[in-house]
Amino acid sequence: MMWVQKKIYLLIALCCLVGIGAGGTMVQAADGAESYNYSYWGLTTVAPAAYQANVLWNGESIGAGAFKEPSDFHVTEDQQIYVLDSGNNRVVVLDNKFQQVQTISSFVHGGKEETFNNPQGLFVTGNKQLVVADTGNKRIVQLDQSNNLIKVIEAPKSDMLNEKFDFQPVRVVVDKAQRIYVMSTGVYDGFMEFSPDGTFTSFVGANKVFFNPTDYLWKMLSTKAQKSQMVMFTPTEFTNLDIDQEGFIYATNGQESGNVKKLNAQGNDILRRNGYFAPEGDIRYRTADGPSRLIDIDVGDSEIFSILDGKRGRIFTYDGDGHLLYVFGGMGNQMGQFNTPVAIERLGDEFLVLDKALGEITVFQTTEYGRTLNEAVRAYYNGDEDKAYSLYQQTINMNSNLEFAYAGIGKSLLRQGDYHEAMKYFKESMDQKDYSKAFLLYRKEVLREYFPGIMTGVLLVIVCWFGISKYRKRKGVKKVAFMEQ
Numbered sequence: 001m002m003w004v005q006k007k008i009y010l011l012i013a014l015c016c017l018v019g020i021g022a023g024g025t026m027v028q029a030a031d032g033a034e035s036y037n038y039s040y041w042g043l044t045t046v047a048p049a050a051y052q053a054n055v056l057w058n059g060e061s062i063g064a065g066a067f068k069e070p071s072d073f074h075v076t077e078d079q080q081i082y083v084l085d086s087g088n089n090r091v092v093v094l095d096n097k098f099q100q101v102q103t104i105s106s107f108v109h110g111g112k113e114e115t116f117n118n119p120q121g122l123f124v125t126g127n128k129q130l131v132v133a134d135t136g137n138k139r140i141v142q143l144d145q146s147n148n149l150i151k152v153i154e155a156p157k158s159d160m161l162n163e164k165f166d167f168q169p170v171r172v173v174v175d176k177a178q179r180i181y182v183m184s185t186g187v188y189d190g191f192m193e194f195s196p197d198g199t200f201t202s203f204v205g206a207n208k209v210f211f212n213p214t215d216y217l218w219k220m221l222s223t224k225a226q227k228s229q230m231v232m233f234t235p236t237e238f239t240n241l242d243i244d245q246e247g248f249i250y251a252t253n254g255q256e257s258g259n260v261k262k263l264n265a266q267g268n269d270i271l272r273r274n275g276y277f278a279p280e281g282d283i284r285y286r287t288a289d290g291p292s293r294l295i296d297i298d299v300g301d302s303e304i305f306s307i308l309d310g311k312r313g314r315i316f317t318y319d320g321d322g323h324l325l326y327v328f329g330g331m332g333n334q335m336g337q338f339n340t341p342v343a344i345e346r347l348g349d350e351f352l353v354l355d356k357a358l359g360e361i362t363v364f365q366t367t368e369y370g371r372t373l374n375e376a377v378r379a380y381y382n383g384d385e386d387k388a389y390s391l392y393q394q395t396i397n398m399n400s401n402l403e404f405a406y407a408g409i410g411k412s413l414l415r416q417g418d419y420h421e422a423m424k425y426f427k428e429s430m431d432q433k434d435y436s437k438a439f440l441l442y443r444k445e446v447l448r449e450y451f452p453g454i455m456t457g458v459l460l461v462i463v464c465w466f467g468i469s470k471y472r473k474r475k476g477v478k479k480v481a482f483m484e485q
Helices: 002-016 213-221 224-228 368-381 385-398 403-416 419-428 432-484
Strands: 036-038 044-046 051-058 072-075 081-085 090-094 100-104 106-109 112-115 121-124 130-134 139-143 149-154 169-174 180-184 191-194 200-204 238-243 249-253 260-263 294-299 305-309 314-318 324-329 341-347 350-355 360-366
Touching: 036 324, 051 324, 072 121, 072 341, 072 350, 081 121, 106 149, 130 169, 130 180, 139 169, 139 180, 169 238, 180 238, 249 294, 294 341, 305 341, 324 368, 360 368, 368 385, 368 403, 385 403, 403 419, 403 432, 419 432
Parallel strands: 121 169, 238 294
Antiparallel strands: 036 044, 051 360, 072 081, 081 090, 090 100, 106 112, 121 130, 130 139, 139 149, 169 180, 180 191, 191 200, 238 249, 249 260, 294 305, 305 314, 314 324, 341 350, 350 360
């Protein structure tokens, strides 16, 4: 019933706000930064800035020469930064202080020196092997730590592929078993999976087709000429991917729903969507602007992940349950804004954003609010209830509008066994599911506490009733005997 009411109230709220359009007006934080979140009712609420831009790097400032349309970058476990300088057909390696370590622009293949041709994606494995989606040469190139060639993967031959299949890899990741997952232009069947020896094995995680039943009916009734003018019901392409420490692939695509996925080994989507709204970027926007266009995803520790909106230049970060933690970034000419953002990465607790058109890397550092919220999520993920409770309380003190944080406190209390107090916080966060769970546990707790007393009382009542009944019966017998005399 609560969910029906939610939809009714949300509809009323949207009707009241129709004058400002579907997206409404951007809420400004107190410090002037465009920082916000979304409430349970889908309304935009003010939030403190979780990240602030403080440094801007380009090819010239790091001593590598100007970047030309860089398209991807990757931060390794030892915090080296590999920048794919696509226009210059090279990979520039930096340390965590943004000092140049080396430049990789060629390798030896078959006794000859070869170069990259407009590469669009790269990945670095745990043992520092570099894997490049060499798009212009229609191949995947894998180099060892010393930049020696390990293997080249070219257009595969398989019954699963069309005879006219054109292999144009644009993004790539590698799992701990050395399986390679490739996103190739024009492929609608999912990511291409290659075995460690470079053999194509299967497709993973194909997007399902979503269509309007009315459109489908019209298509069934249309002539061939009319059908040719209609949009085909074909799956959308993925737009990017990342892989976490456990080997799960996180991916973004161009669909209007389900546009963030977490794929297991079987290619099934196991992403939890327990937040107020599914992870998809902005849920309120002007109709003329349209929804967010997700172009990159980055997975951190504790199942925290971030998505990049290429349309508005914003980074949206979520916890493992799908709750929106914070938003930062934007399009413009100021520090912390972009022209053509294409990729995001984490460097410790900092965020890096790569701008393709400007050839720049913007570094964002956490504020006190961002650090506290990140640590609260990590503490809860690691099962440290006391720490999570304390940190979520601090977060609420800094941002009382962050409704899901009340649920975080409630969950911490739930784990600690304080069911009655947990119910209060779940109610505050409109978390019906966990409220019901806490209520059932609290009811059992109350019954366990008072059951002995209740049963003792019931037994006493029964004993008294039998005693009185027996007494009355005996008294009645004596009275009859007396009358007979």
